[in-house]
């Protein structure tokens with residue numbers, strides 16, 4: 281009997297786990313560009329590129345892709361044996377893991393066509409993709425990033441396929457490899473997932489430049505993964521490595537400090553330390569993103585009960601929705617449109633009511649501490665956390681990003697195909 285218990289305990293500790301991994305919050309890319317006076321040009325470039333991409337790419341590709349230009353929550357992971365460490369955005373709005381490869385930023389050799397263009401339009405002039413930007417003024421697109429060296433990993437295997445992920449301001453591209461990855465860095469609690477396929481980027485999109493950030497780890501479903509790669513957490517579930525097939529996200533809220541502790545991801549269980557009891561679960565209407573139905577949104581005297589498809593997305597720092605309803609909310613709280621920044625602003629000291637979201641039979645209230653966001657331009661103006669977002673008629677109409685997730689822990693129940701919400705027990 282005793283040996284059976286010991287055996288069971290041993291089996292449990294080998295095969296299943298709940299692992300809590302800390303995050304840090306990094307400065308919004310938007311704030312940095314605003315401070316450096318480059319935000320307006322950045323937005324123009326982005327719009328232009330999106331326009332060109334839409335013309336070039338089949339318009340039925342309706343997938344929404346984050347630019348991560350707002351603040352971001354990043355966590356450590358490792359890849360390989362021995363472990364090589366990377367800082368990644370842990371993103372419930374996408375499904376691929378990729379990190380820079382050791383060759384990222386190396387000037388390609390023997391290009392049939394040396395392209396000397398710079399910036400966003402390069403790739404439209406460039407036919408030999410590997411050689412884009414390979415002219416005399418070639419710049420290392422991943423100078424600041426940690427890079428993965430497959431030759432130093434004993435557990436690495438080649439895959440042979442390529443990947444490309446388009447962002448508003450460029451693409452991450454490269455090839456796929458397979459190795460052991462861990463959620464959690466060296467010296468932190470870790471969940472190891474052997475045989476995980478991931479991208480090794482040989483070039484990065486513009487928004488990575490100078491960011492304290494190496495890559496992205498997507499936590500959504502395989503159905504929206506580029507190259508249909510099994511996402512790392514789904515791979516962990518498939519191998520029986522976690523107690524429960526779900527994870528909990530707790531995001532701390534504080535000002536615009538950079539590099540401070542920002543929350544905890546709990547893989548394999550509900551976080552009962554940082555989150556209150558689960559208020560309700562909402563079934564997913566689509567297991568692609570974490571997509572479900574929101575039946576109403578309002579604030580003060582404004583309310584719309586039209587009903588929409590929404591996604592819960594840790595990779596978006598604001599809440600995005602159709603312009604008509606966002607305008608209604610902005611008017612209700614007295615925020616004004618700032619065209620050059622592309623957001624509604626209001627005085628940081630404004631007293632506003634909660635933004636109220638109805639999901640299922642529950643109403644979730646988001647406080648002003650989560651809807652009034654510092655702009656970082658040294659003024660007394662703040663961003664109203666709700667911004668106009670057009671899905672272009674495809675997919676979800678609203679993105680419930682970090683302001684919602686800071687107020688309510690989200691439980692991403694992959695196995696149960698539902699998302700749960702619990703009050704976030706903030707320490708401050």
Ligand SMILES: *[C@@H]1O[C@H](CO)[C@@H](O)[C@H](O)[C@H]1NC(C)=O
Nearest residue numbers: 302303304354355356367465
């Ligand atoms: C990640 O690793 C770095 C370097 O070891 C460390 O400074 C940091 O605290 C770790 N944790 C997070 C959440 O970034």
Ligand SMILES: *[C@@H]1O[C@H](CO)[C@@H](O)[C@H](O)[C@H]1NC(C)=O
Nearest residue numbers: 386387388389390391392410
């Ligand atoms: C580039 O060309 C040189 C000379 O022809 C050759 O030695 C080298 O191997 C080539 N490099 C690649 C990556 O093909």
Ligand SMILES: *[C@@H]1O[C@H](CO)[C@@H](O)[C@H](O)[C@H]1NC(C)=O
Nearest residue numbers: 395396397398415416417418
């Ligand atoms: C490279 O950059 C320099 C300095 O910005 C510029 O004068 C030159 O024309 C560029 N060369 C090419 C081939 O683009």
